[in-house]
Amino acid sequence: MLFWDAILWIFSPDRLTGSSPLPLLIGQHLAYTLVSVAIAAVIAIPVGYLIGHTGRGREIAVGISGAARALPSFGLMLLLVLLIGVTQKPLAATIAFVILAIPSILAGAYAGLEQIDRRVIDAARAVGMTEWQILWKVEVPLGLPLLIGGLRSAALQVVATVTIAGYIGLGALGLPIIAGLELRDFTRMLGAALLIVVLALAIDGVFAVIQHLVVPRGVTAGRVADLRPTSSRRRAVMGTPIEEGRG
Amino acid sequence: MIEFRSVSKVFPDGTHAVDDFSLVIPARKTTVLVGSSGSGKTTLLRMINRMVEPSSGEIEIDGESILSRDPVQLRRSIGYVMQNSGLLPHFKVIDNVATVPILTGVPRKTARAQALELLDTVGLNRDLANRYPSQLSGGQQQRVGVARGLAANPNILLMDEPFGAVDPIVRADLQQETIRLQRDLDKTVVFVTHDIDEAFLLGDQVVILEKGAKIAQVGSPTEIVENPASDFVADFIGIKHGKRALTIKKTAHGSILVDSEGRAAGVLAGEAP
Numbered sequence: 001m002l003f004w005d006a007i008l009w010i011f012s013p014d015r016l017t018g019s020s021p022l023p024l025l026i027g028q029h030l031a032y033t034l035v036s037v038a039i040a041a042v043i044a045i046p047v048g049y050l051i052g053h054t055g056r057g058r059e060i061a062v063g064i065s066g067a068a069r070a071l072p073s074f075g076l077m078l079l080l081v082l083l084i085g086v087t088q089k090p091l092a093a094t095i096a097f098v099i100l101a102i103p104s105i106l107a108g109a110y111a112g113l114e115q116i117d118r119r120v121i122d123a124a125r126a127v128g129m130t131e132w133q134i135l136w137k138v139e140v141p142l143g144l145p146l147l148i149g150g151l152r153s154a155a156l157q158v159v160a161t162v163t164i165a166g167y168i169g170l171g172a173l174g175l176p177i178i179a180g181l182e183l184r185d186f187t188r189m190l191g192a193a194l195l196i197v198v199l200a201l202a203i204d205g206v207f208a209v210i211q212h213l214v215v216p217r218g219v220t221a222g223r224v225a226d227l228r229p230t231s232s233r234r235r236a237v238m239g240t241p242i243e244e245g246r247g
Numbered sequence: 248m249i250e251f252r253s254v255s256k257v258f259p260d261g262t263h264a265v266d267d268f269s270l271v272i273p274a275r276k277t278t279v280l281v282g283s284s285g286s287g288k289t290t291l292l293r294m295i296n297r298m299v300e301p302s303s304g305e306i307e308i309d310g311e312s313i314l315s316r317d318p319v320q321l322r323r324s325i326g327y328v329m330q331n332s333g334l335l336p337h338f339k340v341i342d343n344v345a346t347v348p349i350l351t352g353v354p355r356k357t358a359r360a361q362a363l364e365l366l367d368t369v370g371l372n373r374d375l376a377n378r379y380p381s382q383l384s385g386g387q388q389q390r391v392g393v394a395r396g397l398a399a400n401p402n403i404l405l406m407d408e409p410f411g412a413v414d415p416i417v418r419a420d421l422q423q424e425t426i427r428l429q430r431d432l433d434k435t436v437v438f439v440t441h442d443i444d445e446a447f448l449l450g451d452q453v454v455i456l457e458k459g460a461k462i463a464q465v466g467s468p469t470e471i472v473e474n475p476a477s478d479f480v481a482d483f484i485g486i487k488h489g490k491r492a493l494t495i496k497k498t499a500h501g502s503i504l505v506d507s508e509g510r511a512a513g514v515l516a517g518e519a520p
Contacts, residue, residue, distance in 0.1 A: 123333025218379030
């Protein structure tokens with residue numbers, strides 16, 4: 001049975017030796033994912049906060065995000081390899097993944113700030129908080145769950161897409177899939193695909209826990225707490241603003 | 248003392264919220280701005296702490312133009328209480344109250360100790376200090392809002408329809424509390440409401456506003472009731488045919504007062520039977 005063979009393939013001692021041992025490929029896969037999401041976060045969070053805090057530039061951000069989402073990552077990666085040069089393949093791939101990750105994080109950052117009750121921010125300003133204090137003491141903590149939601153969907157998109165790095169010889173878990181495709185070795189392809197699924201679920205799980213933890217105490221206390229028994233799904237949906245701007 | 252001199256405000260959408268408004272708000276008294284929605288009363292209030300900037304005219308506090316003050320510093324020196332309490336949902340009650348002192352550099356411990364005392368001042372149990380706003384009733388949240396407004400010990404307290412969203416019984420309670428606080432703490436209170444009863448109850452000086460913050464009448468409640476300046480005022484305060492249009496009705500057991508609908512409003516006290 002193919003499925004069973006794939007699992008045996010994953011746990012075979014042969015996977016620890018050779019030119020591309022599995023732990024190395026998993027490490028590469030995770031590294032591409034984490035580095036790309038981190039770089040995207042460094043770019044997108046400040047921009048998203050600027051938009052969310054000032055309420056300006058939202059249309060532009062939605063437009064650019066929408067356009068970035070429409071770009072096919074595979075084509076973009078190949079184009080970047082051609083543009084930057086074949087010696088810079090890791091850079092080209094990383095840029096493609098960063099561009100893929102930015103829209104979700106950007107949306108998470110500004111949507112997190114936008115959904116805060118305007119009266120709360122008005123009150124913070126009226127009692128004498130500076131704009132920085134409003135951002136750090138009010139907007140960031142109250143917007144954190146949605147920002148984490150944005151990071152969560154960005155990480156999921158990237159972890160799935162890093163697979164294409166194998167096509168340009170950068171390793172990661174795409175490598176066994178591409179190689180398996182050429183050799184018509186479906187066991188190997190399925191084994192690597194299963195590992196990617198496990199990675200994706202693990203990342204999703206970690207972010208789900210973080211997202212749960214960062215909901216500010218006072219927001220979960222009282223009324224909102226009543227939603228909890230039914231809400232682990234709902235919270236995830238609320239916290240994943242990737243559809244923002246598509247409609 | 249707060250003084251408005253020929254202040255106007257035109258919002259970017261073209262609304263003339265305030266048109267050539269001048270008023271002196273005396274120190275250590277309660278001045279109530281009262282009017283229906285669209286009378287610009289909240290705009291006037293928010294101009295005092297520069298949450299809204301006038302389009303023209305001047306506002307002075309104790310003879311000093313507020314434009315010469317940094318808005319953030321100015322706001323920290325003025326207490327502000329708003330309708331929905333405006334508490335920060337992720338701060339405990341005690342930290343909400345201590346917000347402004349901590350912003351101005353008071354050590355956290357001192358600020359919290361003072362905040363606990365302020366909970367006493369506004370009649371809240373200290374047990375509530377570690378709750379979050381969403382765990383309090385509307386009336387309790389409003390009291391926390393007042394405590395926060397008082398926390399930096401400001402001379403001026405701005406109150407923007409602070410009791411508009413609580414039920415009538417709690418509102419009556421909070422109104423009495425406000426009168427007591429003003430008597431004890433001697434602040435300059437500027438209070439905005441659309442409720443003329445509340446205005447007459449709380450105000451030393453009542454300012455009745457028409458559309459565009461045009462002053463219909465300024466005076467003590469007594470002065471206004473005794474001598475309404477216009478039909479608009481008489482209508483607004485209900486002495487033409489509202490619940491303040493009282494007539495004496497002789498009954499077998501003495502005189503009672505009835506309103507324009509003929510409903511009993513009270514008895515004529517001190518009359519020999």
